[in-house]
Amino acid sequence: MRLRYQSRSQGSEPVQYDYPVSITWTPCHLGGExxxxxxxxCDSRVLNLYGGAMFACRHCMRLNYRSQQASKRDRATDRSWALRYSLGCDSGPFDYPAEYIRRPKGMHRKTFARRLEQLSRIEEKAVAEIDALLEVLR
Ligand SMILES: [Zn+2]
Known part of the structure; x- marks a missing residue:
């Protein structure tokens, strides 16, 4: 993908940006990619890129998902973090795919299945929000 846009910080001239963003594909647990x-x-594999003057992953942007700075776009991501935490998963939705989360010891199978299903709906929404962002960029 190629990003072309202009960005202006307060009181300065707009700066033109034009740079490529690589997209890679990985197989899904139940088929597809x-x-x-x-x-x-930093070349990390991520599902979210955040816009400052340039787009980058949350590590590069020094974003903290759990902080109050969460923008509207991050809400599905925040809910995903909370659910992952309740499933004993410390990794973020875009660092570690939900299908790899193991059932915590002592959690009923039904509870686990229900939370995983909820998680996959929320993360689908997070992806849709990113897709919408990409559409705007396009
Ligand atoms: Zn990065």
Whole structure:
């Protein structure tokens, strides 16, 4: 993917940006493939890129998902973090696919299945939000 846009910080001239963002694909647990971005700055495989003057992953942007800075776009991501935490998963939705989460010891299978299903709906929504963002960029 190629990103072309202009960005202006307060009181300065707009700056033109034009740079490529790699997209890679990995197989899904139940078939099919899912896309990932490569962060243009550190080359990490991520599903979210955040916009400052340039787009980058949350590590590069020094974002904290659990902080109050969460924008509207991050809400599905926040809910996903909370659910993952309740499933004993410390990794974020875009670092570690939900299908790899193991059932915590002592959690009923039904509870686990229900939370996983809920998680996959929320993460689908998070992906849709990113897709909408991409559409705007396009
Ligand atoms: Zn990065």
């Amino acid at each position: 899912r896309p990932w971005f490569r962060c243009p700055q």
